[in-house]
Amino acid sequence: MQENIISEETVNEGGLNFVEQEIKNDLEAGKNGGRLNTRFPPEPNGYLHIGHAKAFIMDFGAAEKFGGTCNLRFDDTNPQKEDTEYVEAIKEDIHWLGYDWEDRLYYASDYFPKLYDLAVRMIKEGKAYVDEQTSEEIAAQKGSPTVPGTHSPYRNRPVEENLDLFERMNKGEFDEGSMVLRAKIDMASDNMHFRDPIMYRIIKTPHWRTGNTWNVYPMYDFAHGQSDYFEGVTHSICTLEFVPHRPLYEWFVKELADESYCPRQIEFNRLNLTYTVMSKRKLLQLVKEGLVAGWDDPRMPTLRGLRRRGYTPSSIKDFVNRIGYTKYEALNHIELLEHSVREDLNKTATRVSVVQNPVKLILENYPEGKTEMMQMENNPENPAEGTHDMPFTRELWIEREDFMENPPKKFFRLSPDKEVRLKGAYIIKCTGVKKDENGDIVEIYATYDPDTKSGMPGSDRKVKGTLHWVSVPTATQAEIRDYDRLFAVENPSAEEGDFRELLNPESLKIRENAMIEPWLAERIQAGDHYQFQRLGYYVVDKDTTPEKPVFNKTVGLKDSWAKIMKK
Numbered sequence: 001m002q003e004n005i006i007s008e009e010t011v012n013e014g015g016l017n018f019v020e021q022e023i024k025n026d027l028e029a030g031k032n033g034g035r036l037n038t039r040f041p042p043e044p045n046g047y048l049h050i051g052h053a054k055a056f057i058m059d060f061g062a063a064e065k066f067g068g069t070c071n072l073r074f075d076d077t078n079p080q081k082e083d084t085e086y087v088e089a090i091k092e093d094i095h096w097l098g099y100d101w102e103d104r105l106y107y108a109s110d111y112f113p114k115l116y117d118l119a120v121r122m123i124k125e126g127k128a129y130v131d132e133q134t135s136e137e138i139a140a141q142k143g144s145p146t147v148p149g150t151h152s153p154y155r156n157r158p159v160e161e162n163l164d165l166f167e168r169m170n171k172g173e174f175d176e177g178s179m180v181l182r183a184k185i186d187m188a189s190d191n192m193h194f195r196d197p198i199m200y201r202i203i204k205t206p207h208w209r210t211g212n213t214w215n216v217y218p219m220y221d222f223a224h225g226q227s228d229y230f231e232g233v234t235h236s237i238c239t240l241e242f243v244p245h246r247p248l249y250e251w252f253v254k255e256l257a258d259e260s261y262c263p264r265q266i267e268f269n270r271l272n273l274t275y276t277v278m279s280k281r282k283l284l285q286l287v288k289e290g291l292v293a294g295w296d297d298p299r300m301p302t303l304r305g306l307r308r309r310g311y312t313p314s315s316i317k318d319f320v321n322r323i324g325y326t327k328y329e330a331l332n333h334i335e336l337l338e339h340s341v342r343e344d345l346n347k348t349a350t351r352v353s354v355v356q357n358p359v360k361l362i363l364e365n366y367p368e369g370k371t372e373m374m375q376m377e378n379n380p381e382n383p384a385e386g387t388h389d390m391p392f393t394r395e396l397w398i399e400r401e402d403f404m405e406n407p408p409k410k411f412f413r414l415s416p417d418k419e420v421r422l423k424g425a426y427i428i429k430c431t432g433v434k435k436d437e438n439g440d441i442v443e444i445y446a447t448y449d450p451d452t453k454s455g456m457p458g459s460d461r462k463v464k465g466t467l468h469w470v471s472v473p474t475a476t477q478a479e480i481r482d483y484d485r486l487f488a489v490e491n492p493s494a495e496e497g498d499f500r501e502l503l504n505p506e507s508l509k510i511r512e513n514a515m516i517e518p519w520l521a522e523r524i525q526a527g528d529h530y531q532f533q534r535l536g537y538y539v540v541d542k543d544t545t546p547e548k549p550v551f552n553k554t555v556g557l558k559d560s561w562a563k564i565m566k567k
Contacts, residue, residue, distance in 0.1 A: 242267055481552045
């Protein structure tokens with residue numbers, strides 16, 4: 001898998017990627033009557049992640065671009081793993097990213113009667129047979145890419161016997177795993193998928209939509225193309241692992257299609273992201289073993305997790321557009337995703353003052369009991385957002401990291417006898433500290449220069465450092481959850497051994513004693529985005545209450561993507 005710094009060979013002239021160009025060519029050629037209908041076909045057995053988003057951004061986006069339509073079809077062919085919880089979550093995630101299927105909501109189970117009838121027809125035509133071998137025997141009997149397969153001992157059963165057994169399979173007369181229905185194609189084919197693929201298997205778990213109506217369920221390769229055909233889908237856009245499946249897709253579809261209409265499969269590369277796993281199995285393992293706090297844990301690549309972390313729909317779309325769609329697999333930098341999020345929030349997030357690791361600063365020459373209101377800019381990127389007032393008092397909270405007794409040479413924050421500006425307020429000078437019995441600093445003392453108030457005449461005296469702050473009497477305590485990469489290695493999927501041992505032990509740090517300004521405390525609503533001055537971008541978490549505000553770190557201010565691009 002190659003590293004993808006930025007999308008390469010992903011767009012043709014006119015700004016179309018190769019998938020869109022193929023669609024445009026088909027439309028101009030008048031295929032399918034000049035009609036475009038795509039589909040997004042998720043399995044309702046888990047939550048969508050950002051890789052799925054790349055897929056349905058293409059499905060819905062291409063339909064929008066060329067005036068077509070896009071269906072949402074749940075591939076509900078395995079009742080053992082499916083749940084309505086996932087169905088509703090998938091709908092919600094698609095809507096969150098700004099797409100809608102309108103009245104085109106379908107389920108593969110809608111087509112179970114038609115698929116069953118097609119299977120019966122194929123049995124009658126000698127194109128399918130019931131096999132009683134075990135799964136291990138079938139796998140061994142298929143041979144290898146260099147060795148032809150051998151025929152099943154049941155391959156030449158009489159049609160009447162196959163029909164009888166298939167009907168009895170569906171009535172529930174046989175155990176799971178005891179029989180399958182296979183297509184009769186070519187056991188010597190160079191394409192392993194053509195070596196008598198399984199069409200149906202026995203599953204006795206009740207289906208969440210059809211109940212106990214069926215005891216046989218179609219395999220993906222048989223159900224998918226036929227479902228596309230039944231719905232009128234013209235372009236079945238999927239990921240590269242389905243390239244070897246395409247001939248079989250076409251073989252099955254041609255059991256139904258003719259020259260007037262036939263779905264076409266086009267494949268693009270999956271979204272792979274550094275410091276992340278996309279495997280549903282591994283993500284489920286993380287959730288079930290309590291290694292994360294659920295599917296919406298902000299460290300997860302699920303859309304629910306990204307939403308809770310504060311990522312925005314427009315930033316995800318921007319990221320997908322930047323990495324593009326290609327015919328080769330690539331490992332994309334998470335720094336580019338963070339860059340897209342940062343760019344979006346920089347334009348929209350209100351700036352506020354929050355002190356994460358507070359230590360008290362006392363201005364010895366500031367009058368006790370006095371409160372001034374300092375004007376703070378809401379968003380320098382958009383002056384129309386205006387300002388808000390923040391109270392300034394004798395006692396303030398500042399970041400503990402913003403003070404050092406014995407600083408290195410290029411430390412431009414507060415230290416003994418040094419001056420800094422308090423953002424939006426005055427220049428101050430440190431005069432001393434107070435320590436507890438352990439030698440830890442509990443209070444910092446300083447004086448302020450009343451002639452240096454920000455925005456006032458004569459206030460332009462320059463100092464090298466500027467600190468954010470919050471007034472002690474008016475501050476509200478809050479919890480800050482600082483999230484980092486879930487994995488400590490760049491490509492955990494490529495590492496040998498237990499992937500759980502690659503988890504980043506520093507992926508979550510919780511600060512319970514942060515102090516926030518009153519203007520913010522009065523406006524907190526879950527999902528709102530803010531830039532904490534000098535700290536980064538944060539979102540109000542769903543766990544927040546009026547008594548205890550909770551914020552999740554979305555992304556820091558430092559743009560590491562710029563460094564990567566310079567390499």
